[in-house]
Amino acid sequence: MKKLLTAALLAAAPALVSPGLAQAPARGAVPDVPHHWATIVMTANVNHGADEAWKRIGGDDYCAFIKFLGMNSCVLTVGTGDVGTNRLLNGRINELMVSKTSHSYVYAQPSSPIFYHGTMAVEPVDADHAKIVYTLLYDNSNIAPDARAAEMDRRRVRFQAAIDKMAASANTN
Numbered sequence: 784m785k786k787l788l789t790a791a792l793l794a795a796a797p798a799l800v801s802p803g804l805a806q807a808p809a810r811g812a813v814p815d816v817p818h819h820w821a822t823i824v825m826t827a828n829v830n831h832g833a834d835e836a837w838k839r840i841g842g843d844d845y846c847a848f849i850k851f852l853g854m855n856s857c858v859l860t861v862g863t864g865d866v867g868t869n870r871l872l873n874g875r876i877n878e879l880m881v882s883k884t885s886h887s888y889v890y891a892q893p894s895s896p897i898f899y900h901g902t903m904a905v906e907p908v909d910a911d912h913a914k915i916v917y918t919l920l921y922d923n924s925n926i927a928p929d930a931r932a933a934e935m936d937r938r939r940v941r942f943q944a945a946i947d948k949m950a951a952s953a954n955t956n
């Protein structure tokens with residue numbers, strides 16, 4: 784029995800290591816190259832519960848965020864604000880909504896060389912308070928290692944200013 788099992792394994796071995804069995808990466812998959820993932824999390828407090836805070840910042844309007852960032856235009860080129868909707872910012876930046884909940888959405892820039900993703904969310908703190916949480920994830924391996932901290936700070940300053948404007952707007956009675 785042992786000889787039969789050994790013979791079967793030896794006969795199958797070439798098929799197990801055959802180059803024809805190797806699978807190519809899926810279309811659109813992140814290439815197998817070194818990455819340096821950067822994550823930036825920014826927050827601001829809102830003096831309203833999560834439902835009211837989401838409403839006040841225009842969370843259900845996929846283009847509302849641009850007014851806080853000082854952008855000029857946002858056009859929905861595909862969809863109506865649900866998963867699969869694409870927004871075109873300033874006529875040049877495509878952002879595809881890839882996930883959505885009652886108080887959040889996640890988007891990706893599908894043609895971005897830095898595999899850029901963002902999450903806009905409102906999280907409850909208690910019945911009368913919430914927190915805006917904005918998270919960015921991207922690959923900054925194309926930036927010189929000694930310049931990465933400054934590049935992250937530039938993004939953090941720009942987006943935190945927008946989050947602070949959102950919170951101020953939401954906190955206005």
